[in-house]
Amino acid sequence: MAGQREESIVGQGTQEIDPNLREIIGLVGRIANALESSQNNQQHSQVSESSQVRYAIATDDLTLLERFVKLKPTVFAGGANSDEAEEWISNKEKLFERMQLTPSQKVSLATFYLSEDAGFWWKTIDTKWTAGNVIRTWDLFNMEFNNKYIPASVRRDRELAFLLLEQKNKTVQEYEKEFTALARHASYLVEGGDRKARKFETGLNPDIQEAIAPLNISDYHEIVDRALNIERILRFTRAKRAAHMSLSRPPVPQWQAGRFPSTSGDRKFLRTDMRSMAYTPRPQIQGFMP
Structure with missing residues (x-):
């Protein structure tokens, strides 16, 4: 069952994931396989409470990873582009809203999608946190990430x-x-x-x-x-x-708008020249009286 789950994880979204992450996903699957095999070998005997707890944690984490992969998170490789760094954080936070996660689970899932320079940076932070017994939270990760990839001026x-x-x-x-x-x-x-x-x-x-x-x-x-x-x-x-x-406004007649369309096809408007309307006496013809 866990082997099938591992294959489904690799097949349902890792084509868009950095190749380095495939090994990590496969490792999680192999851990689950080993724990499941251990449980099957002891199914007729009493299993210690600690073994059951470890198995439950591993399978739960694997299920979360499986769900997260299906959402197709983006990968961040590092670099000096602060906009890309912000977009990566924003992408993860939007995906987190669709899942019920603890602060430490958010860090674990997000860091699967750090590669190259960002992946090496995270190994350094992870080592520092482990040595200092630091509790992993998303807020703390955000602070470290911002300090590294988003300058203070920005x-x-x-x-x-x-x-x-x-x-x-x-x-x-x-x-x-x-x-x-x-x-x-x-x-x-x-x-x-x-x-x-x-x-x-x-x-x-x-x-x-x-x-x-x-x-x-x-x-x-x-x-x-x-x-x-x-x-x-x-x-x-x-x-x-x-x-x-x-619809309720009636059309304005053209004569009211002071425009008179000509009969020609160019749709020019005729203007009345008041001066042309001045009175001009008619010429008289000799021998003729009106």
């Missing part, structure tokens, strides 16, 4: 941009995407779902804010969903009103 610029962020001419979806990308550089402002929801609300356009404020929503995901729905309703209402006005 982080300060991102923090200021987050403080000043407003929806303006962006859609709610575009505003939420930028909000999420910048929020990680000012985490002290959005600690807890209620503070994050309040900050998001204050940046929305006034017409959406007016509809959301009375609801007193404190959950971030709920307030984003409500804002999207309100935006959709407002857009529909405006389009309906504009269509109604265009």
Whole structure:
């Protein structure tokens, strides 16, 4: 069973994973195979509690990895491009929202997708944490990752941009995407779902804010969903009103607009020259009296 699971992991997404990660995934599968074999050999005898715990942890981690691979996470190889580093972190955090994970599990899964320079960097950090008995958390990993791949000057610029962020001419979806990308550089402002929801609300356009404020929503995901729905309703209402006005407005006659179309095909407009309408006496013919 575990052998089949290992094959399914390798076959369901590792084509897009760095080749170095295949060995890691295979190693996890082999560990599960060994533990399963050990359990089968002892199925008629009493198995120690510690062995059962180790087996449960290994199989649970393997299942999490299997689910994570199916989401097709991106790989980060390091380098000086801070935008790529931010995109990698953002990608992992979005995937984490779709799974119930502990802080240490987030670190374990994310670091499977570090390769080349970033992979060597993580080995150094992992060794340091192990030597110091450091508890692995996603926040701590974020701090180390930012210090390595996102310069302090860039982080300060991102923090200021987050403080000043407003929806303006962006859609709610575009505003939420930028909000999420910048929020990680000012985490002290959005600690807890209620503070994050309040900050998001204050940046929305006034017409959406007016509809959301009375609801007193404190959950971030709920307030984003409500804002999207309100935006959709407002857009529909405006389009309906504009269509109604265009249908109810009578056309303006051309004579009222002061324009007289010519009979020629070029659609030029004739202008009446008032001076040409001045009175000119008729010439008289000798011997003829009118």
